[in-house]
Amino acid sequence: MSIEVRDLVVRRGRRTVLDGFSCVIPQGGVTGLLGPSGSGKTTLMRAIVGVQVVASGTVTVLGHPAGSSPLRSRIGYLTQAPSVYADLTVAENARYFASLHRLGGRAADEAIEAVGLGAARRQLVSQLSGGQRSRASLACALVSCPEVLVLDEPTVGQDPVLRDELWDHFRRLAADGATVLVSSHVMDEANRCDRLLLIREGAVIADGAPAAVKRSAGTEDLDQAFLTLIRRREVAA
Amino acid sequence: MILASTICRILTQLRHDPRTIAMIIVVPTVLITLIYFMYEGQPHVFDRVALTMLGVFPFIVMFLITSIAMLRERTTGTLERLFTTPVGRLDLLFGYGIAFGLAAAAQAAVAAGFSYGVLGMRTAGSIGLVILIAVANAVLGVALGLLCSAFARTEFQAVQFMPLVVAPQLLLCGLFVPRVDMAGWLRAISDVLPMSYSVEALTEVGVHPEPTGIMWRDLAVVVGAIVVALILGAATLRRRTA
Numbered sequence: 001m002s003i004e005v006r007d008l009v010v011r012r013g014r015r016t017v018l019d020g021f022s023c024v025i026p027q028g029g030v031t032g033l034l035g036p037s038g039s040g041k042t043t044l045m046r047a048i049v050g051v052q053v054v055a056s057g058t059v060t061v062l063g064h065p066a067g068s069s070p071l072r073s074r075i076g077y078l079t080q081a082p083s084v085y086a087d088l089t090v091a092e093n094a095r096y097f098a099s100l101h102r103l104g105g106r107a108a109d110e111a112i113e114a115v116g117l118g119a120a121r122r123q124l125v126s127q128l129s130g131g132q133r134s135r136a137s138l139a140c141a142l143v144s145c146p147e148v149l150v151l152d153e154p155t156v157g158q159d160p161v162l163r164d165e166l167w168d169h170f171r172r173l174a175a176d177g178a179t180v181l182v183s184s185h186v187m188d189e190a191n192r193c194d195r196l197l198l199i200r201e202g203a204v205i206a207d208g209a210p211a212a213v214k215r216s217a218g219t220e221d222l223d224q225a226f227l228t229l230i231r232r233r234e235v236a237a
Numbered sequence: 238m239i240l241a242s243t244i245c246r247i248l249t250q251l252r253h254d255p256r257t258i259a260m261i262i263v264v265p266t267v268l269i270t271l272i273y274f275m276y277e278g279q280p281h282v283f284d285r286v287a288l289t290m291l292g293v294f295p296f297i298v299m300f301l302i303t304s305i306a307m308l309r310e311r312t313t314g315t316l317e318r319l320f321t322t323p324v325g326r327l328d329l330l331f332g333y334g335i336a337f338g339l340a341a342a343a344q345a346a347v348a349a350g351f352s353y354g355v356l357g358m359r360t361a362g363s364i365g366l367v368i369l370i371a372v373a374n375a376v377l378g379v380a381l382g383l384l385c386s387a388f389a390r391t392e393f394q395a396v397q398f399m400p401l402v403v404a405p406q407l408l409l410c411g412l413f414v415p416r417v418d419m420a421g422w423l424r425a426i427s428d429v430l431p432m433s434y435s436v437e438a439l440t441e442v443g444v445h446p447e448p449t450g451i452m453w454r455d456l457a458v459v460v461g462a463i464v465v466a467l468i469l470g471a472a473t474l475r476r477r478t479a
Contacts, residue, residue: 012479049321053477067476077321083314087250099242100322
């Protein structure tokens with residue numbers, strides 16, 4: 001198992017975002033974390049990378065407690081809002097994050113190419129478009145070729161061709177053995193995942209391959225499947 | 238290695254911001270020139286006030302720059318991301334301390350060089366000691382800036398800390414009223430404010446040709462205050478946040 005979350009409880013302010021959340025994410029492959037805004041996707045991801053204060057429960061990544069120091073060189077995290085230095089160029093940002101993993105300029109250049117920012121590498125991040133900025137941020141997460149890649153909405157605001165290329169890249173990383181966890185609220189991206197984790201209001205609604213999720217809901221449309229599964233739960237409750 | 242690249246990253250950010258560099262280098266010199274004309278014909282008063290200001294300006298400037306820079310790390314998510322990488326808290330604290338300390342050294346050297354060379358400021362002790370104390374004061378500003386950034390949510394709030402941190406120290410450091418003439422309770426407050434010691438150290442350099450015991454003791458107090466502020470600052474850098 002790559003990631004194991006057990007009975008996780010997270011409170012942010014007065015709100016309980018995750019209340020006894022459990023899931024298991026196997027090694028390798030792309031897992032899509034889907035759910036509406038406010039469903040707890042970002043909180044779960046923050047818990048997995050070890051920056052979220054948790055009230056109770058355990059999160060284990062590659063056999064270590066989330067956030068422990070042996071994991072810090074093996075994990076890559078993309079925050080939802082681009083977290084790069086606006087007053088540095090794309091290349092300077094990537095090089096700095098590479099250097100934190102004791103890697104050189106080559107790793108940085110490869111990551112920049114992978115997100116299609118080769119032509120903008122000498123531009124200051126503050127001068128980039130929103131989409132480019134989030135790709136610069138993505139490059140900094142990819143730079144260390146991590147074993148576990150946690151990406152919070154990496155494709156928001158990207159043009160369709162680029163989005164396609166990014167997904168191909170995630171698939172390649174997964175094929176090479178990395179565990180990729182991607183959050184999205186766009187259902188058509190779900191079909192590109194090996195596994196789906198549908199969450200709503202901090203609880204798992206469905207967990208399985210896209211085809212299996214659709215089959216269990218009896219529809220070919222994922223949006224519709226999501227709705228059916230939620231309704232079914234509500235009736236059961 | 239991580240520390241070195243962090244220092245390098247912070248200095249590169251600064252390098253991309255020529256306006257800030259200009260402010261760091263030019264503003265103290267301009268203000269000291271203003272003081273020169275304020276006290277034209279009273280060279281002894283100018284010597285005393287300018288000497289004090291050589292210690293005060295780097296403190297103010299570095300406090301402001303650091304608290305905003307660190308606040309940005311906190312609010313833009315870069316700090317959160319750094320904490321998922323092998324970066325340690327000390328890499329960040331010393332990274333900022335050393336990078337802005339270097340900027341402060343450049344600032345102090347230019348301001349002191351200009352005061353001595355062009356404005357004819359005179360001190361019994363050496364310019365090297367003046368710069369040393371000014372840099373220590375600047376690093377104190379960096380350390381307090383790192384600490385205060387934890388208590389501000391926005392840049393708007395962060396700048397409000399400046400009068401809170403700087404004004405009492407400036408008023409009670411002995412520049413306006415000699416510390417020995419202060420009421421007991423004011424003196425007591427003055428005694429716990431680090432800038433009182435850096436100003437006293439500078440005054441010692443002003444009147445004694447050789448470094449004195451009091452000067453070294455005062456410098457040690459300032460360094461001690463830096464260490465305390467950095468330790469408190471480290472405590473505010475949390476890997477996990479709510």
